[in-house]
Amino acid sequence: MTIEDIREILGAEYVVGEEWKDREVHTACGSDMMSDVLAFMKDQSVLLTGLCNLQVIRTCEMMDIICIVFVRGKLPDEGMIEMAKEKEIAILTSGHRMFSACGMLYEKGLRGGPDYK
Amino acid sequence: MNNDTIVMSYVVPADDFTRAGEASSNVKGKLKKMGVPPEIVRKVAIAMYEGEINMVIHATGGTIDVTVSPEEILMVLKDQGPGIENIDLAMQAGYSTAPDNIRSLGFGAGMGLPNMKRYTDEMEIESKLGVGTTVTMKVKMV
Numbered sequence: 629m630t631i632e633d634i635r636e637i638l639g640a641e642y643v644v645g646e647e648w649k650d651r652e653v654h655t656a657c658g659s660d661m662m663s664d665v666l667a668f669m670k671d672q673s674v675l676l677t678g679l680c681n682l683q684v685i686r687t688c689e690m691m692d693i694i695c696i697v698f699v700r701g702k703l704p705d706e707g708m709i710e711m712a713k714e715k716e717i718a719i720l721t722s723g724h725r726m727f728s729a730c731g732m733l734y735e736k737g738l739r740g741g742p743d744y745k
Numbered sequence: 746m747n748n749d750t751i752v753m754s755y756v757v758p759a760d761d762f763t764r765a766g767e768a769s770s771n772v773k774g775k776l777k778k779m780g781v782p783p784e785i786v787r788k789v790a791i792a793m794y795e796g797e798i799n800m801v802i803h804a805t806g807g808t809i810d811v812t813v814s815p816e817e818i819l820m821v822l823k824d825q826g827p828g829i830e831n832i833d834l835a836m837q838a839g840y841s842t843a844p845d846n847i848r849s850l851g852f853g854a855g856m857g858l859p860n861m862k863r864y865t866d867e868m869e870i871e872s873k874l875g876v877g878t879t880v881t882m883k884v885k886m887v
Contacts, residue, residue, distance in 0.1 A: 663855075666795060667856055667863065669864075682763050686765075686769075
C-alpha cells in the first residue's frame with residue numbers, strides 16, 4: 629500500500645510530504661513509546677502514534693520510517709515539520725483513535741512486523 | 746569505503762531533551778555518505794540514539810566517540826552521571842528508573858539498554874555509583 633492509500637483509508641490529511649504519496653509502505657507499527665518503536669526494525673514502515681514531539685521524528689529518522697500518522701487529531705509543531713521535510717518523512721494527521729486507525733489499515737491488508745523476540 | 750580509520754567525537758548536552766539525538770543523526774548521515782551498508786547504519790544509529798537519550802535522561806549529558814574502521818564501528822558513550830546500581834536488572838526488558846515525565850515524552854519503557862544490546866554485536870557496561878557509566882558497543886561491518 630502507498631502513503632496515499634493510508635491517507636485515503638484513514639480520511640487523513642497531509643501535513644508534510646504529499647509529493648511522496650506514491651511511496652510504498654510495507655509494514656506498520658503503532659505506539660506512543662519510542663523505545664518500543666526502536667525495538668522493531670523493518671523496511672519502509674509507517675508509524676501510528678499519539679505522541680507528538682521532536683523525538684518522534686528523530687526515532688523515525690533512525691529507523692528509516694517513511695511516514696508518520698498522528699492519531700487523535702494531533703498536529704506537529706514547526707520544528708517537527710522542518711525536521712520531517714529535511715529527512716523526507718511524510719506526516720499525516722487523522723482524527724481517529726489509535727485502535728481504530730490501526731484496525732482500519734489492518735483490515736486493508738497492512739501488517740505489523742514479526743513477534744518481538 | 747576506504748581503509749582509513751575515522752573518529753567522530755560528540756558532546757551530548759545535559760537536560761536538553763529536544764536536542765537529544767543530534768549526535769546520532771550526524772553519525773547516521775556521515776556513515777551513509779561513507780557508503781556503509783544501510784542495515785549497519787541503522788543498527789549503529791538506533792543503538793547510539795538510545796544511548797544518547799539515556800545520557801540526557803539519567804546523567805548530565807556526556808561524550809560519545811565513534812570509531813569507524815573497515816572491520817567494525819566502535820561507539821564509546823561516557824557520562825559522569827549517578828551510575829547504574831544493578832546492571833543485570835537494568836538490562837531486563839521493561840525495567841526502568843526513568844521519572845514519569847520522561848514516559849510522557851515517549852521514553853522510559855525500559856527498552857533502551859535491551860535495544861542497544863539487540864542492535865550491536867558486542868556491548869559492555871562499566872558503571873560506578875556516583876562516578877558515571879561507560880557503555881562500549883561494537884557493530885561489525887560484515
